[in-house]
Amino acid sequence: GVSLLTPDGQIGRLISGFPSTRDAGDLAGVPLVALAPDNSRIYVGNFGAGHLWVLPLTPEQQKNGLTLPAAPFTADDLDVAMERLNNVMLVNPFDMTFDPQGVPVVTDASGNGVAKETPDGKTRFFHRFAELPNPDKPWDPIEAVPTGILRVDNPDGSREYLVTLTGGCPYPEGAGQLVAVDEQRHQRTLIEGLNMPIDVARSLDGTLWLLEFARFTKDASCFTGEGYQPKTGRLSRILPDWTLEPVLTELNYPGAVLPARDGSLYISEVLTGRILRVTFGKEEGAAEPEDISLRPTPTPGPAPSFTDLDAALAEVLARQGLQPHPGVKRREADTPLARLGQAFFFDPILSGDKNVSCATCHHPRFAMADARVLPIGAGGDGLGPERDFAEWVTLGPEASAPRRLQAVRNDAGDRVPNPFAGQFVPRNSPTVINAALFPVQFWDGRVDGSADGPVRTLEEEINRLGMTDPLAVQALFPPTSMHEMAGATLGGLAPETIRRTLLARL
CATH class of the missing domain: 2.40.10.500 (Thrombin, subunit H)
Structure with missing residues (x-):
């Protein structure tokens, strides 16, 4: 309550x-x-x-x-x-x-x-938010877990939101961040190396406050709560250069900080049930805090310098055992089949509503990806970071009668209110550069060509085809995904039914 x-x-x-x-x-x-x-x-x-x-x-x-x-x-x-x-x-x-x-x-x-x-x-x-790096296990990133939020209005009329990213299990030390985002999906990192940051607030005088919840014992269980270390919470003042000035330490699991009109702060402690009131006396001659909207993103430290770039690169190549053009022998020739595949890649005809192609999420303009944290597939309009949800979706001719019940007919066909508005595809779009070299496709490895013989998938209909090219097999799946390409016209039908419907359309 x-x-x-x-x-x-x-x-x-x-x-x-x-x-x-x-x-x-x-x-x-x-x-x-x-x-x-x-x-x-x-x-x-x-x-x-x-x-x-x-x-x-x-x-x-x-x-x-x-x-x-x-x-x-x-x-x-x-x-x-x-x-x-x-x-x-x-x-x-x-x-x-x-x-x-x-x-x-x-x-x-x-x-x-x-x-x-x-x-x-x-x-x-x-x-x-994308996953955060895990300082302890770089190969195993953690969930971002956004917690506190604060709106900031800039002098140029732009608007950002400061968000504390607590970082998920196993809550490694120093994994938390304070970031700024806007409604155009841009994100910049302001402060790193935090321990479970949980709130950010601003006093009436412009002072910014950052609250950290606790430190977590390394390798402790996330499922018992026993890893949270008592009296490791911290309240800090954010300085103009985006560094922190600790003000209160040894807090017991602080959950939120609330600046009051009189300049004091209220801090709630989650597990102890306490409310703390913090008051301050202004030092004589103290300067007024600077406005957060004027503070730029911190400048990174100096980059390493090399006297001989070619020698440095050659050393890296030798150390990693890298060879030039590793897939040159597998490059497809300029054949009619290759040209047909390229045409299909950029053609929305393979999507149920005819409004999204493979290139929508894997575009040359964005290094064969989409420059987004999460894609907008079916029901979207535009490309890359500017892609947004359309208000209406025009059904394809194969849409069944029940799917047309809410349709409004016009010259373009039957339109329905976009059923995918607000729904992102729940996986990042990886680049497809050099994808032909990967024996295992998709984030979850559902297309596996690592063993001798035909490529294996979770669909027996595909396995019975006996295909040996993992990339070709991969291409059979996005058109059957409701949120990626199948859309309002074909989404929810059996995968093989969708494929046969698209073949008939072609």
Whole structure:
């Protein structure tokens, strides 16, 4: 639930009755509570609800503040916001800020993204975070886990959101980051080497605060919670050069920091249940803090210098056993079959709705990838970082009658509201440069040509073809994926049915 601490020191439940649990060593309950900029409502985020809860405030409450109710409000007294859009929904809403118009912007610690409320009250993610490097095991990256968020308005009119990336299990030391993102899906790293950063906040005087939750014992179990080290939380002031000035150490699992109007800070400790109030006295002659919007991204250190670049490169090549043009003998000649394959690669005819091709996510302009964290496949418009969700999707001629029930007919055909709006393909698009050299295809290795004999897949229909080229086998799968290429016209049908339908179309 949500507790209310009044100015005279009383504390009690304002909202109660939400489910909570200790899941895999973590507390899953109500991590988010925020007051709308116009004081009209209180937003509450509950793990697993799939939306936000809203407590409307009366004009008297907006003017004079809240008092403890005779009985706590429950879900029956609340409205909802940021409802699910198709299969897109909030799972673990962790922190909230607002855009200049007062629209909620929320981090989802389980969805690894930042979402915003649409004009019709739905949820749409405008940014998803890639995995973070694992300092202990570089080959095994960790989930980003976005937690705290703060809006920053820059003098040039641009807007960014500062987000703390806590880093997921096994919570290696120094893996956390503070980053800045915008609604055009750009991201820049501001501070690295943090220990489970969990919140970022800004005082009225412009001071930026960063809160770190704890250090985690190396090789401890993530599923018991026993690895969290007590009294290792830390509050730091962010300086103009993006370095940290520790202000409070030995905090016990701090979860959030709230700057007050009088310059003090409130800090909640998650496992102890304490609320700390921190006050400051201004030093005589102290300078006013600089505006965060004027601070550039930190400049990286000097790059290594070489007196003989050719010799340095030759040394690396010899040490790694690298050879020039490793796939030159496997290059396809300029044959009619190769030209047909190239034409198919750039032609959306192989997608159910005829609006996405292989090159959409593997384009020469972006080094044969798409320059995105997560792709937009079916239902998208444009290329690369500028690709966005279309409002409507035009069905292909093979769409069944039930799929046309919501269609609006025009000269282009039957259009339906985009059923994929907000839904990213849940895997990064890798480059296909040199893909013919890989005996195993896809992130999960579902196409395996590493053994002698035909390529093996999870589909027996494909295995019976006896194909020996892993890349050719790989090309049979994206057209059958609903979110990648099959779309509203063919998505959900059996893979072999989709392939035969596309053959008939050709």
